[in-house]
Amino acid sequence: MEEVIIIPMVVIGLPWLILHYVTKWKTAATITTDDEALLEDLYSLAKRLDERMDTVERLVASDNADFKPARIQHDKEVDNVPLRELEELIAEKRGERA
Structure with missing residues (x-):
């Protein structure tokens, strides 16, 4: 049962989190x-x-x-x-x- 939660978190959640903050960093005020x-x-x-x-x-x-x-x-x-x-x-x- 834990694999059902952990695998989507690693496959979907981690890349989304990384891409979210990369986008925030690129749009930051310069x-x-x-x-x-x-x-x-x-x-x-x-x-x-x-x-x-x-x-x-x-x-x-x-x-x-x-x-x-x-x-x-x-x-x-x-x-x-x-x-x-x-x-x-x-x-x-x-x-x-x-």
């Missing part, structure tokens, strides 16, 4: 070109704001010798590595579109 453009715009805005903060910190530091910036300085190599990696990814993506 990033669109509009989303990519928005992310690039936000990245460039964040980069400009970061440069402005660096400028403000330099100006304040030049006026006040006791001022120690809390942020990592823009000219430190460790701070620039993630930015360079992101810029390389953006350049590669733009190269793919061209």
Whole structure:
């Protein structure tokens, strides 16, 4: 009697379950070109704001010798590595579109 239940479950149920989740995975939301453009715009805005903060910190530091910036300085190599990696990814993506 158990074979009557187990065999259909293995033959029908398991492939159905696998195909169901494969279909769900394929129809899952992906990033669109509009989303990519928005992310690039936000990245460039964040980069400009970061440069402005660096400028403000330099100006304040030049006026006040006791001022120690809390942020990592823009000219430190460790701070620039993630930015360079992101810029390389953006350049590669733009190269793919061209």
